[in-house]
Amino acid sequence: MIGLQKFLLFHLLMCLEQNVLGSEIIHGEKAPENSMLYMASVQNNRGHVCGGFLVSEDFVITAAHCEKNNLTRVVLGNHNLKKVDNNRHRSVVKKCKHPSYKTPASGNDIMLLKLSKKARLDNRVQIIPLPRTDNKLKDREVCRVAGWGFTETGGKVVNMLRAVDVPLVNLEVCKTNWKYISFNLPPNVICAGGYETDKGFCQGDSGGPLVCNGLAVGVVSFNMRKICDYPNVPNVYTDISKYLPWIHNILKKKTC
Known part of the structure; x- marks a missing residue:
């Protein structure tokens, strides 16, 4: 059974490049009008x-x-x-x-x-200001991601901006979790949400910022293809500081 699950997850990841639209906010809330x-x-x-x-x-x-x-x-x-x-x-x-x-x-x-x-x-x-090249992020630091994407797997985009707090995931832990399902993370990424939490992004949120301490530190890149039923593997963001x-x-x- 474990072998079958790994095969299916690997197949999903191989399709990642064919249909990545980003993600909507999972288990978030409407962003106040005077925020973000x-x-x-x-x-x-x-x-x-x-x-x-x-x-x-x-x-x-x-x-x-x-x-x-x-x-x-x-x-x-x-x-x-x-x-x-x-x-x-x-x-x-x-x-x-x-x-x-x-x-x-x-x-x-x-x-x-x-x-x-x-x-x-x-x-x-x-x-929004950008980080410095020597920007340091702490494991499990709580940051925020927002978007108009899906609120559930297979859903649809929403009209109202939604936001959710997500914890940063140690990069080595993130690599290990993705490698377990036969996928090697690219360089220059940040991981946050989707792992050990039911919060993260989904389709339609791509390109939005990961905001930590008032700085845009990441860009929403990808999750496990179209699967926003967290927790699973961590969500992946492009590391702006690089x-x-x-x-x-x-x-x-x-x-x-």
Whole structure:
């Protein structure tokens, strides 16, 4: 029976690259309107597909794997996607995908989106600061992830932004848990939630930030394909601190 379970999980992981949309928030709560003002809904012509977060007046960070969804615009300053203020729309004029990105499973799952017009910073829209290159995170430190994704496996995206607190998972523990199901984690990742807790992200949350002590330290990348029935293996985020020179170069030049 254990051998069969490992085979099935391995098969699911091999499909990971074919259908990763990120995740929605599991066992979370609606985010207060005056909180997380950096959150962005990354959309195509059909609506929300990924999360993101504002890091300058010109740029939003999201996951590189979101590019396959034909992204066209970003919505800022709206926790409720049914009540979108048209003044908060920004077209996406350039997609700065990390040059080494191939698949979520191989890592480097990070992308900057250049906005058509600068965001207006006010009581509804704000920038979130990034960590330092020597950023230190503590095992089991409680951080926060948010998004408009599914609230259960096989569900659908929601209109109201939801958030949940998730504990960081030691990277070696995370690697061991993923390796047990025959998957080697890519480099430059952070693990949080989904393991030893019933909280984490799900489909539709990709690209959103993992926020620790007010800093955006991670980007939602992947979980066990479409399985958000936690606890299972830890959720995986791109470690922003490992990409700061590349990010700051783009923000400085305002192009890629």
